[in-house]
Amino acid sequence: MIIKTILIFLIGLLGYSEWLTGTSYLQRPIVLGPLVGLVLGDMQAGIIMGATLELAMIGAISVGAYNPPDLIS
Numbered sequence: 429m430i431i432k433t434i435l436i437f438l439i440g441l442l443g444y445s446e447w448l449t450g451t452s453y454l455q456r457p458i459v460l461g462p463l464v465g466l467v468l469g470d471m472q473a474g475i476i477m478g479a480t481l482e483l484a485m486i487g488a489i490s491v492g493a494y495n496p497p498d499l500i501s
Contacts, residue, residue, distance in 0.1 A: 435467045457481035 442463075443455040453459065457478045465474015 432467055436464060439463045439467065457485060 439460060443460050446452060446455045458481075459478070461476075461478015461481065462471055462474045465471045465477070468474070
């Protein structure tokens with residue numbers, strides 16, 4: 429259980445690394461969802477949840493001074 433927690437923490441850290449590596453879209457739910465599903469052992473549920481959240485946040489892109497809602501949490 430602690431290993432899964434550490435791996436999910438590292439995936440969350442990867443999502444927040446956009447501020448370090450530039451806009452690489454690693455923070456999008458369609459990318460992070462399957463990774464979390466893989467760690468938890470249910471990749472199909474991770475893909476479904478990632479795609480569902482991506483549909484909700486499809487237009488949330490940082491343009492100019494606009495800050496979209498937090499996608500990673």
